[in-house]
Amino acid sequence: xxxxxxxxxxFSAARALVERDLRLLWRRRGDALQxxxxxxxxxxxxxxxxxxxxxxxxxxxxxxxxxxxxxSGLLALDTLFRGDAEDGSLEQWRLAPVPLAWLVLxxxxxxxxTTAAPLLLAVPLLAELLYLPRTLWPVLLLALGLGTPLLSxxxxxxxxxxxxMRRAGVLLALLALPLYVPxxxxxxxxxxxxxxxxxxxxxxxxxxxxxxxxxxxxxxxxATAIRIASQ
Amino acid sequence: xxxxxxxxxxxIDVRGLSYARNDCPVFGPLDFRVxxxxxxxxxxxxxxxxxxxxxxxxxxxxxxxxxxxMAGTSAGPATRAGHIAYxxxxxxxxxxLSALENLDYxxxxxxxxxxxxxxxxxxxxxxxxxxxxxxxxxxxxxxKRLSLARLWLSPAPxxxxxxxxxxxxxxxxxxxxxxxxxxLDEGGGALVTTHGAYAAPPVRTRLLALDAAAEAA
Numbered sequence: 001x002x003x004x005x006x007x008x009x010x011f012s013a014a015r016a017l018v019e020r021d022l023r024l025l026w027r028r029r030g031d032a033l034q035x036x037x038x039x040x041x042x043x044x045x046x047x048x049x050x051x052x053x054x055x056x057x058x059x060x061x062x063x064x065x066x067x068x069x070x071x072s073g074l075l076a077l078d079t080l081f082r083g084d085a086e087d088g089s090l091e092q093w094r095l096a097p098v099p100l101a102w103l104v105l106x107x108x109x110x111x112x113x114t115t116a117a118p119l120l121l122a123v124p125l126l127a128e129l130l131y132l133p134r135t136l137w138p139v140l141l142l143a144l145g146l147g148t149p150l151l152s153x154x155x156x157x158x159x160x161x162x163x164x165m166r167r168a169g170v171l172l173a174l175l176a177l178p179l180y181v182p183x184x185x186x187x188x189x190x191x192x193x194x195x196x197x198x199x200x201x202x203x204x205x206x207x208x209x210x211x212x213x214x215x216x217x218x219x220x221x222x223a224t225a226i227r228i229a230s231q
Numbered sequence: 232x233x234x235x236x237x238x239x240x241x242x243i244d245v246r247g248l249s250y251a252r253n254d255c256p257v258f259g260p261l262d263f264r265v266x267x268x269x270x271x272x273x274x275x276x277x278x279x280x281x282x283x284x285x286x287x288x289x290x291x292x293x294x295x296x297x298x299x300x301m302a303g304t305s306a307g308p309a310t311r312a313g314h315i316a317y318x319x320x321x322x323x324x325x326x327x328l329s330a331l332e333n334l335d336y337x338x339x340x341x342x343x344x345x346x347x348x349x350x351x352x353x354x355x356x357x358x359x360x361x362x363x364x365x366x367x368x369x370x371x372x373x374x375k376r377l378s379l380a381r382l383w384l385s386p387a388p389x390x391x392x393x394x395x396x397x398x399x400x401x402x403x404x405x406x407x408x409x410x411x412x413x414x415l416d417e418g419g420g421a422l423v424t425t426h427g428a429y430a431a432p433p434v435r436t437r438l439l440a441l442d443a444a445a446e447a448a
Contacts, residue, residue, distance in 0.1 A: 007313055016336050017336070017339075020325065023327075024328065087322070088319065088320075091319060091323060092341060094291060095311075095317055095341065096340045097341070231293065
């Protein structure tokens with residue numbers, strides 16, 4: 001009975017968590033499509049309500065797409081730590097011999113992969129519905145590709161703060177929205193800038209910088225928040 | 232157990248440990264220790280602070296005062312993680328995963344003894360044949376047994392068992408006692424809380440009565 005040989009490494013603990021999340025995703029594959037369906041619903045309803053004016057829709061498209069993606073992310077945010085907090089998994093995470101921040105990072109990236117990534121696949125379809133010129137697709141996808149993980153990481157901090165509460169729905173949204181606004185402004189702004197013939201690099205670089213900072217800081221902040229919230 | 236220089240030091244040595252929630256004292260100050268091959272039975276009525284004591288020792292609650300030393304070193308979060316296996320009221324099982332998948336995940340996260348297979352551990356706790364049953368279909372007692380399998384696979388020398396007899400039938404209680412005895416024979420230690428209704432495991436046992444907060448050897 002040797003302790004050192006059996007202690008999980010960062011890699012093996014992450015693999016255990018990833019395997020678990022993929023299995024859970026497979027068991028409840030219907031739930032996994034909810035955020036994407038919600039975003040599609042918002043965009044379709046918007047397109048129907050605005051009528052078939054091609055010019056109008058294509059000008060509103062970047063903003064509408066970003067808002068749809070952001071709201072569907074907010075909808076899925078509550079599931080990030082809620083289940084693990086209620087069944088005691090978070091307790092075991094805290095007792096694991098790997099840093100809690102690392103597990104939080106892995107869990108958040110898995111959550112992004114299972115909720116936001118399917119949505120990114122649906123974005124070209126949604127862009128087509130809103131008559132967004134195809135030349136703008138690369139900028140749109142790049143902005144969303146940088147922006148949605150950033151939203152997930154910011155959301156992880158807020159979600160961790162409310163992990164001790166039974167019903168945190170509205171509070172979660174109120175806490176998360178101020179953090180989400182800059183991402184929305186730069187994300188939608190870069191696509192709009194590209195549509196008007198300007199260089200979108202500024203907004204995209206800011207998103208990339210924000211993502212890098214969040215990758216480092218958000219898991220630590222979320223881990224601290226979980227410790228405080230579950231006292 | 233590896234015979235290192237820390238082998239002689241008690242598994243856990245607690246001096247003057249007390250804990251207060253919002254300035255309202257929950258227990259303590261307590262002094263006790265658990266040597267290798269020894270069990271400490273923590274007794275007390277409902278609300279006496281048994282669970283709180285175990286959660287403080289596991290590092291799940293902060294803000295205690297006093298000193299906790301584990302295997303001779305002052306216990307920070309990193310020491311505790313490799314040193315402690317905690318069995319609490321919440322099992323940490325995923326309802327949609329099977330018994331075997333749950334065990335696989337928890338062992339991947341918490342570490343396991345390489346000498347024992349997952350199926351073997353399930354058989355030992357009486358869950359042979361339930362490997363592929365989803366945790367949601369297991370009864371409360373069977374879920375407890377699944378947690379016991381996780382505990383049995385854990386490489387940690389010190390077990391913190393919070394009401395391990397809850398939900399278990401008579402053979403299950405016997406199983407817990409057998410597991411504790413085997414663990415202690417290997418040089419491990421255990422803290423077991425109980426409200427006193429059950430027989431203690433037949434091992435070298437100290438008693439900590441939380442109501443009076445006094446230790447009898």
